[in-house]
Each structure stands twice: as structure tokens, then as C-alpha cells.
Amino acid sequence: SSELETNQDSNSSQGLPGGYGSMARFVRAAYLNAHHAPKDTERGNVARVFRTLGGVAMVEGSAQMNDGANEFTVFTSAYSAREGRYYFNTYENAAYTTAAFADFDMDGTEVQQAH
Numbered sequence: 001s002s003e004l005e006t007n008q009d010s011n012s013s014q015g016l017p018g019g020y021g022s023m024a025r026f027v028r029a030a031y032l033n034a035h036h037a038p039k040d041t042e043r044g045n046v047a048r049v050f051r052t053l054g055g056v057a058m059v060e061g062s063a064q065m066n067d068g069a070n071e072f073t074v075f076t077s078a079y080s081a082r083e084g085r086y087y088f089n090t091y092e093n094a095a096y097t098t099a100a101f102a103d104f105d106m107d108g109t110e111v112q113q114a115h
Helices: 022-035 042-054
Strands: 075-080 085-090 097-100
Touching: 022 042, 042 075, 042 085
Parallel strands: none
Antiparallel strands: 075 085, 085 097
């Protein structure tokens, strides 16, 4: 028989209100999403999703894995199906970058880079 090891909270954040465990972060994201009013524009909704996901992002040093390494949110991303745009930011650069799928040759065989 196999036993699953749960990671409810990283060892350094156990017991803190609004902990960094997967379930706590998922519930917090669902709550924030449910109570953050939708916006009328693409730009507004992109800001909304990044604010929501930022509310559950892990700050480097706030939690540690069992091996002692710091956990942190490396990048955050979102996709707009309506506009065909992918948005992302990284831990080092909070400004989000966007790429429109229409700008890429989806049948191409070469690596393409967003500008």
C-alpha cells in the first residue's frame, strides 16, 4: 500500500493564518476571485487576475521545503481566450509581458520569440 505525503503547509509556515499550503492558497484564490468584481475591459481583467494570483503568491523565504530550499512563486501567467493573448510575469519582474498568438506562425518549425 502506498501512502501519500501531504504538504498542507511548508514546515516554516505551519500555524500562520493564511498559510502557504496548497489547500490554503487554493481556497484563498477562490475566495479572492469570487469577491473581486469583473472588469469591463481586457486590461482591467488582466489586472484583476494578477491581483488575485498575487494574493496567493509565495514570497521567497516565507516557506521552506523539507530539504531547506526556499519555496517561491517563480512566475504567474494567464490566458485570454477572447483575445488570444498570453500574459505572464516573473518573480524578478512584476510587470507583466504579453504575447498574442496571432503574432506567431503556429505551423512553423523554428523557435519564435515574443517581441
